[in-house]
Structures are given as structure tokens and as C-alpha cells.
Amino acid sequence: MPHPNTNTSTSRRQFLKTTGGTALFIGTSGLLPTLISCSDKDRITKTLAQHELTAWVRLAEDGSLTIFNPAAEMGQGSMTSLPLLFAEEMDADWNQVQVAFSPQVTEIYGSPGWAPGTKLMFTVGSRTTNSYYNVMRNAGAQARYVLMYSAAQHWQVPLDELETEPHRVLHRPSGKALSFGELASLLQMPETLPEFGPDQLKDPTEFRWVGKEIARTEIPAKVDGSARFACDIRLPEMIYGVLERGNLHGSRPTLRNESDILAMKGVLKIVPFEYAIGVVAETLEAALTAKNRLEISWSEAPATGFNSQEIFSSYANRARSGEAGETVHESGDVSAALASAVKVYSGEFRNDYVYHAQMEPLNAVARISEDGQKAEVWVGSQQGPDSKLGVPGLLGIPPENVDIHLQYLGGGFGRRSMNDFVTECVLLAKEMAPRPVKLLWTREDDVRYGAYRPLSLQHLKAGVDGKGRVTALYHCVVGDGGNLVASGSRNDHYDIPNQCAEWRETSHGVRLKHWRSVGHGPNKYAIECLLDEVAAGEGMDPVALRRNLMARSPRALATLNRAAEMAGWDTPAPEGRARGVAFVEHGSLGTGICEISVNRSSGDIRVHRFWCALDAGVAVHPDNIRAQMEGGLIMGMSSVLKERITIVDGHVQQSNYSDYPLLRMNEAPESIEVDILPSSDHPEGVGETATPMVACAIANAFFRLTGKRLRHLPFTPERVREALAS
Amino acid sequence: MAQFELLINGTRHQVEADPGASLLWILREDLGLTGTKYGCGIAQCGTCTIHVDGNPMRACALRVENVSGGQQITTIEGLSEGGNHPLQEAWIAAQVPQCGYCQPGQIMQAAALLRQNPTADRETIRNYMSGVLCRCGTYMRILEAIERAGKAMTESKTA
Numbered sequence: 001m002p003h004p005n006t007n008t009s010t011s012r013r014q015f016l017k018t019t020g021g022t023a024l025f026i027g028t029s030g031l032l033p034t035l036i037s038c039s040d041k042d043r044i045t046k047t048l049a050q051h052e053l054t055a056w057v058r059l060a061e062d063g064s065l066t067i068f069n070p071a072a073e074m075g076q077g078s079m080t081s082l083p084l085l086f087a088e089e090m091d092a093d094w095n096q097v098q099v100a101f102s103p104q105v106t107e108i109y110g111s112p113g114w115a116p117g118t119k120l121m122f123t124v125g126s127r128t129t130n131s132y133y134n135v136m137r138n139a140g141a142q143a144r145y146v147l148m149y150s151a152a153q154h155w156q157v158p159l160d161e162l163e164t165e166p167h168r169v170l171h172r173p174s175g176k177a178l179s180f181g182e183l184a185s186l187l188q189m190p191e192t193l194p195e196f197g198p199d200q201l202k203d204p205t206e207f208r209w210v211g212k213e214i215a216r217t218e219i220p221a222k223v224d225g226s227a228r229f230a231c232d233i234r235l236p237e238m239i240y241g242v243l244e245r246g247n248l249h250g251s252r253p254t255l256r257n258e259s260d261i262l263a264m265k266g267v268l269k270i271v272p273f274e275y276a277i278g279v280v281a282e283t284l285e286a287a288l289t290a291k292n293r294l295e296i297s298w299s300e301a302p303a304t305g306f307n308s309q310e311i312f313s314s315y316a317n318r319a320r321s322g323e324a325g326e327t328v329h330e331s332g333d334v335s336a337a338l339a340s341a342v343k344v345y346s347g348e349f350r351n352d353y354v355y356h357a358q359m360e361p362l363n364a365v366a367r368i369s370e371d372g373q374k375a376e377v378w379v380g381s382q383q384g385p386d387s388k389l390g391v392p393g394l395l396g397i398p399p400e401n402v403d404i405h406l407q408y409l410g411g412g413f414g415r416r417s418m419n420d421f422v423t424e425c426v427l428l429a430k431e432m433a434p435r436p437v438k439l440l441w442t443r444e445d446d447v448r449y450g451a452y453r454p455l456s457l458q459h460l461k462a463g464v465d466g467k468g469r470v471t472a473l474y475h476c477v478v479g480d481g482g483n484l485v486a487s488g489s490r491n492d493h494y495d496i497p498n499q500c501a502e503w504r505e506t507s508h509g510v511r512l513k514h515w516r517s518v519g520h521g522p523n524k525y526a527i528e529c530l531l532d533e534v535a536a537g538e539g540m541d542p543v544a545l546r547r548n549l550m551a552r553s554p555r556a557l558a559t560l561n562r563a564a565e566m567a568g569w570d571t572p573a574p575e576g577r578a579r580g581v582a583f584v585e586h587g588s589l590g591t592g593i594c595e596i597s598v599n600r601s602s603g604d605i606r607v608h609r610f611w612c613a614l615d616a617g618v619a620v621h622p623d624n625i626r627a628q629m630e631g632g633l634i635m636g637m638s639s640v641l642k643e644r645i646t647i648v649d650g651h652v653q654q655s656n657y658s659d660y661p662l663l664r665m666n667e668a669p670e671s672i673e674v675d676i677l678p679s680s681d682h683p684e685g686v687g688e689t690a691t692p693m694v695a696c697a698i699a700n701a702f703f704r705l706t707g708k709r710l711r712h713l714p715f716t717p718e719r720v721r722e723a724l725a726s
Numbered sequence: 727m728a729q730f731e732l733l734i735n736g737t738r739h740q741v742e743a744d745p746g747a748s749l750l751w752i753l754r755e756d757l758g759l760t761g762t763k764y765g766c767g768i769a770q771c772g773t774c775t776i777h778v779d780g781n782p783m784r785a786c787a788l789r790v791e792n793v794s795g796g797q798q799i800t801t802i803e804g805l806s807e808g809g810n811h812p813l814q815e816a817w818i819a820a821q822v823p824q825c826g827y828c829q830p831g832q833i834m835q836a837a838a839l840l841r842q843n844p845t846a847d848r849e850t851i852r853n854y855m856s857g858v859l860c861r862c863g864t865y866m867r868i869l870e871a872i873e874r875a876g877k878a879m880t881e882s883k884t885a
């Protein structure tokens with residue numbers, strides 16, 4: 001919250017700046033230490049002037065700590081894993097820790113490693129634990145340093161004679177000890193605050209909390225109904241906004257019955273957008289009723305005439321044509337290696353559009369001051385390149401006049417890294433200022449105006465030498481969206497000397513976005529299935545073939561061996577079932593094995609069991625990693641067996657769970673077993689490693705069961721029956 | 727607009743609404759009982775599941791006039807004192823929720839099942855729960871938590 005009197009606020013604080021660029025602040029009472037790492041002194045002064053308590057941690061006299069989480073919490077566990085790292089280095093007692101979202105101030109709370117020298121608050125790409133690992137540990141170590149410095153001053157002993165145990169500072173020579181709570185009233189601030197590099201932080205073998213079974217901090221609120229999502233926000237004088245966006249992306253609306261709508265009970269205003277008609281009303285019911293009555297003529301759009309299910313033949317022609325695509329990566333000489341190969345295997349793989357289907361439809365609440373100079377937004381966002389989510393630019397006001405109140409996300413999966421819904425809400429609130437506006441997307445809005453994982457086609461060729469070794473892999477992706485279709489086409493853990501992937505661009509005017517695992521889903525499916533075909537053609541066991549390919553990547557190999565062991569790969573599957581294997585690299589490394597059966601008359605595939613072995617580096621919060629793998633696998637099964645968006649003449653054909661079904665509880669497997677391999681390497685993301693395993697593991701199992709190949713995602717019963725009849 | 731009396735979590739509420747209004751929006755927007763979530767509005771996802779006289783119902787598909795005749799409505803906020811229903815405890819023990827959005831609906835659906843049949847077997851649980859979607863894919867843990875809670879409930883009865 002902006003402080004009412006910024007000058008007073010600044011002068012009441014002590015401000016210290018060090019060469020290392022770290023500043024430390026003390027609250028007025030001296031009881032609340034706050035630490036800020038930032039290189040720009042003016043920036044810090046300003047930030048502090050606007051936020052009464054901006055920092056990583058607050059300490060109270062009863063010893064309770066509040067640690068700030070800088071990342072979005074969308075179910076992936078950041079509300080626990082990041083503060084845990086901080087508490088570990090601070091040597092805090094985890095039982096005395098509370099967690100709150102940090103303010104959205106990138107300079108202080110961003111993580112590095114995006115572009116050189118930049119920081120972002122952006123919860124995407126399974127980067128959170130990976131990119132905050134050292135940030136949180138350094139900040140925790142600095143908090144510990146302040147406590148030790150204060151104790152040293154109080155006892156008048158050298159700081160290097162002090163040590164800590166959970167929540168206490170000790171001076172062994174004199175036998176003195178002070179708890180963190182007791183130190184709260186004795187805090188003194190050092191002249192300089194060191195930066196702690198990885199070498200000065202705890203060795204993973206010394207961890208007390210990290211890597212242990214820790215209960216997630218926000219779960220109690222998620223079982224009693226009190227966890228707050230943005231759609232749960234209610235403010236005095238709040239009104240409701242909805243938009244009708246149609247189902248032809250990019251089409252422009254003309255409203256034909258404006259006066260009728262304005263005459264409806266409760267309707268306050270019609271707000272036209274380029275691509276939609278907005279209605280604001282006193283109640284949600286009134287807004288939704290008005291939305292249903294809108295009579296709109298829609299213009300043609302770039303997508304007009306596009307039929308998603310007919311496009312694949314042209315994609316296949318593009319893949320086979322000699323056109324030069326954009327090289328995604330290249331090593332060795334694939335053309336020469338294919339030319340000299342003893343045998344070349346090739347395959348074509350297709351995938352339809354898929355939709356995020358996060359359980360909480362998009363929504364936000366915004367309030368803009370009467371003079372238009374201040375804005376508050378309550379939102380579940382994966383944040384963005386700009387931690388104020390573009391709101392300052394929309395309103396022409398400075399970033400410090402915008403407060404983003406981050407709420408829990410009812411699922412993200414990439415959809416909430418696109419803040420189109422925030423923009424809409426702010427534009428409505430601007431019209432209605434100073435009344436706060438709650439914007440709600442209905443499920444139909446969320447489906448029809450979604451931003452999908454693109455459809456694409458993969459054309460692959462693998463060259464094999466006389467000894468059954470894969471010497472070349474060529475991978476051509478045809479589709480819309482650049483990295484959205486190209487990611488995951490590269491293989492860093494298979495020792496294939498000649499590799500090349502290229503992308504051939506298409507464009508259909510359909511909205512696209514990152515969808516959990518992005519291009520890894522379709523691309524790993526294609527790669528792993530082709531390798532399976534090589535194994536079959538060469539008379540090799542699929543696991544044995546991969547073992548050879550992983551000879552130079554012991555960590556990948558360990559996941560393969562462990563998964564094979566868990567699944568009993570060398571023993572026959574139960575009657576009527578078969579197993580399939582797939583390896584995925586997405587930050588962390590994982591091998592998955594599934595066991596399936598097929599109902600040959602209905603075409604239904606049933607996944608009975610799934611085993612998965614993972615190397616994620618340091619496992620910061622193991623139970624959460626298991627949860628991410630379980631959830632990622634279930635989402636994978638759902639998308640692989642059921643989900644697709646189809647487009648006819650540019651119009652999205654689906655609108656709700658009735659025609660976009662998800663996997664349900666009665667279709668979930670009998671068991672999912674996850675094993676996390678021990679490692680002390682830097683942690684890697686785990687949110688997107690499981691999902692891409694599913695398509696290839698199922699398709700490979702299907703081949704072992706039926707001798708047929710599944711080449712088009714999703715594997716709907718109809719496609720399964722076709723494959724069986726082929 | 728008309729006046730309706732709703733009996734929710736043991737408390738009487740007078741609400742003004744148009745006949746035909748959905749109970750879901752009345753709970754969430756008028757009464758602030760926001761634990762009941764909106765997911766689809768067409769009785770497909772189960773995230774709005776509540777109890778009406780002990781039976782699991784989808785609040786999005788209930789019209790206000792059909793539940794204002796003295797029926798006892800229970801939402802997640804009224805399931806237990808202080809969130810200590812055996813299912814809620816089991817949910818914490820099994821660390822079920824991820825994003826958490828579907829979980830009030832899951833717990834309300836499961837509570838109705840265990841009231842009727844605390845010793846429900848896996849197949850029964852799977853079928854009974856199949857109307858409540860979870861996009862985060864927490865089904866395996868939901869199953870585990872329901873079995874755990876069923877056990878706790880039967881043990882406390884026999885003890």
C-alpha cells in the first residue's frame with residue numbers, strides 16, 4: 001500500500017548502502033529489519049518511500065518470521081519451496097515461519113538469468129526454483145548475518161565467534177545465547193552487508209529443512225475454503241464486467257442492439273473493444289444476462305476459411321518440400337550421415353490444438369482512483385516481463401502508482417503468463433472509476449477465446465549404421481508460433497553425432513500460447529516414437545537402444561535404469577497389457593514407463609500404471625516434486641487421450657467441458673510411482689518434465705500391444721480404431 | 727426481484743434475487759461464501775459442489791427458488807468447525823491440493839460419499855468422484871485421502 005506520507009516514511013528509516021549494492025533498512029521502531037538487494041540507490045529510496053515494508057523477511061518479538069515469496073503460486077509449490085530455501089540459510093526454525101507474497105517490485109524480488117543483467121518476476125518455464133535457488137539462499141544468509149551482527153554488538157564479542165542453531169544465535173566461549181525473537185529488540189545494522197556466493201552457503205549435506213518432508217504452507221487454507229483467488233475478492237461498491245469475444249479470433253464486432261442492452265436492468269455501460277463488446281453491470285447476473293442478449297455482427301478475420309483438420313495435408317507437403325526452414329539447432333552433418341546410413345527410418349507425427357483448461361477461468365479485480373492516477377489490481381497472474389503487468393502503460397501513470405495484489409492462481413499452465421485479461425479489467429475499471437470492477441471470463445469465454453498450444457506436424461528421419469547405432473536425426477517441425485512448436489526438438493542427452501532440427505512457419509490467425517511443456521509435448525512424442533521404431537526395426541529392446549544412446553549422459557541413464565527397474569521392464573506385462581517407455585529432458589531429466597490396455601471394439605486406451613524416475617538436481621521439496629510429476633502425468637494422459645480444439649472456417653468449435661472433456665477420476669490410473677534420484681547439482685524445474693512423457697510412452701506401449709503406430713495426438717477412440725484397422 | 731430465505735451452514739439469510747438466479751452467484755457474490763467455486767456453470771466440473779439436505783449438488787445448476795424452502799444448504803465453510811472434518815485432515819496428511827481451486831468441490835463430494843458409505847471401496851470412490859474435475863491432476867492423492875478419512879471415521883465410530 002502506498003504510504004500516505006512518503007517523506008516522513010523515508011526520514012524515519014536508517015539507510016545504508018554498500019559497495020556490493022545491498023542496502024538494509026530498519027523500520028521506525030527498530031524491530032523490523034528489512035533487507036533489500038538492489039544496485040540503484042535512488043530506486044531503493046523510492047521503493048521504500050512507497051512501501052512501508054518492502055523486504056524479504058519480517059521478524060517479530062515472539063520470534064515469528066514472515067518470509068516473502070516472490071513467485072506466483074499456481075499449485076507448483078513456490079509458497080513453500082522458496083521460503084524454505086531462505087529459512088534454511090537464515091537458520092530459522094521452519095515451524096515459526098509464515099509466508100506472504102512479496103510486493104511486485106522486480107528490482108528487489110526478481111530472479112536473474114533471463115537476458116544478461118536483467119531480472120524478472122515471471123513464473124514460467126519451470127524456472128522458479130532453478131532461478132531463485134541462490135537468490136533466496138543469499139537473502140536468507142544476509143538475514144542471518146544481521147542477527148549475528150546484532151548479537152555480536154550486544155555482547156561485545158567478535159562476530160566470527162558466533163554461530164547459529166535453529167532460531168538462536170550462540171556464543172559458545174561464554175555460553176550465551178539469544179533467540180531470534182529476543183534479538184528483535186536488539187537489532188543493530190552493520191555498515192556493510194556481504195553478498196553470499198554459492199561457496200559461502202550451506203553444502204546440501206548440511207540442510208536441515210531442504211530436501212525433507214515438509215507440509216505445504218498454503219494447503220490448510222485450500223481445504224477449508226479460505227484460500228483466496230482473485231475471483232473471490234469483493235470490494236465495497238464493486239461492479240461486474242464481462243466481454244463477448246466471439247469464437248473467431250481477430251474478428252471485429254458491431255453491436256446491433258446497444259440501446260436495448262443499455263435499457264436492461266442493472267446495466268451500467270457498454271465498453272467496446274476492438275475484438276469484443278464489454279458490458280458492465282451492478283451484479284454479475286445482470287452482466288451475464290446482458291452478455292447473452294448482445295446481438296453482434298462479426299467481421300471476417302485472418303482465421304476465416306481456416307479448417308484445422310484439413311490443414312495437415314498441406315503441412316505434410318511443406319515438410320516434404322525442399323524449402324529451407326529456420327534452423328533450430330544443428331550439429332554434425334545430418335545430410336551426409338543420412339546419405340551414408342545403412343538404413344533410414346522416417347515418420348510423420350501430428351498434433352491438434354490443445355487448451356489450458358485451468359479450473360479457475362480468467363478473472364481480475366481492478367480499482368482506479370477518480371483522477372486516474374492510481375490503480376490497484378487483484379489478480380492471479382504468472383506475472384510478466386513487467387511486474388506491474390502493463391498497467392502503468394495502459395493508464396499513463398508511473399509504475400509506483402500501481403499496486404498489484406497477487407492472489408493464488410487456480411491453475412496457470414502458461415495461460416496466466418499472458419495478461420490480456422488484466423488489460424481488459426483495467427480498461428473497464430478506468431471507464432467506471434472510482435468503482436472497482438470484477439472481470440469474469442465464463443468458461444465458454446475461456447475456451448473459445450483461448451490461446452492454444454499450436455497444432456503442428458513433425459517429419460523425422462533417423463539414420464542407422466551397420467551396427468544398429470543411430471548416427472543421424474533430422475527433425476522438421478511445421479507449425480505456427482516459433483518456439484511454441486520448436487522447443488524440445490533438441491536432444492542433449494542422446495549421443496547422436498549428427499542432428500538437425502528446423503522449423504517451417506505457418507500462420508492461421510489463431511491465438512497461441514505456451515501450454516505446459518510447450519513444444520516438448522509434440523516434439524518428444526515424435527522423437528521417442530521414431531526411436532521406438534528404430535528399436536523395432538533393428539530388433540532391439542527400446543530400453544536397450546536408449547541405454548546405448550545415453551552412454552555419455554550418466555544422469556539420464558540413471559533415470560532410465562531406475563524406471564526400468566521400478567516397472568519390472570524385463571518381466572512380461574500382465575495378460576492383455578503392454579508397457580512403453582519414454583525419456584524427457586526439460587530442465588530435469590526423467591524417464592517414464594506406462595502400462596496400458598486397449599478396448600479394441602471401443603478404441604479406448606486405459607493407462608493402468610505409470611512409473612517415473614527423475615533427476616532434478618537438489619530436490620528442494622521432494623513431496624512437491626512427486627506431486628508435480630503425478631499431476632503432470634495426469635494432465636498428460638488427459639491431453640493425449642481426450643483433448644483437442646478444432647476449428648472450422650476460423651471458428652473454434654468447443655466451448656466448455658461438455659465438448660472439451662478432461663480426464664476424470666474414474667479414468668485415472670491404478671498407480672503412479674515416482675522416484676527422485678539423489679543429486680547435489682543445482683536444482684532444475686520439475687513442472688514440465690512429466691507431461692511430455694505420456695504421449696510417447698502410450699504410443700510405444702500401444703505398438704507393443706497391437707503392432708500399430710499412433711501418429712496423431714490426441715489418441716481419441718476413433719483414431720485408435722482407425723489405427724487398429726489399418 | 728424477490729425476497730428469498732436461504733438456510734446456509736445453519737444460518738438464515740434473506741436475499742434479494744430474480745427467480746431463476748443461480749445459487750452459485752448468490753453464495754459467492756452476495757453472501758461472500760467464496761469457498762464454493764465457479765468452473766463451468768453447466769454442471770460439468772463439480773467445483774461448485776455443495777450439500778442440500780446432505781446430498782451433493784452443483785450450486786451452478788440450482789435456482790434460488792428451489793432451495794429456499796427450508797432446505798439445509800452446506801458449503802465448504804460449514805463442513806466443519808475450524809476445518810477439522812476427517813476429510814480435511816486427511817487432505818492435509820496426503821498433501822492433496824495443488825492450485826487448490828477444485829478442492830472445496832472435491833471435499834464436499836467426498837463428504838457426501840463417506841456419510842453414506844465410509845467403507846466405500848476404490849472403484850466406488852472413483853466412480854462417485856468422477857463428476858469433479860481436477861486439472862492439476864491430484865486424483866491419486868484424493869483417492870488416498872478419502873480412503874484414509876474413511877478409515878479414521880470407521881475407527882472413531884468403533885472406538
Ligand code: FES
Pocket residue numbers: 763764765766767768769770771772773774775784785786787
Ligand atoms: S461450476 Fe457448477 S459444475 Fe462446474
Ligand code: FES
Pocket residue numbers: 075359410411823824825826827828829859860861862863864
Ligand atoms: S488442485 Fe488445481 S484443479 Fe484441482
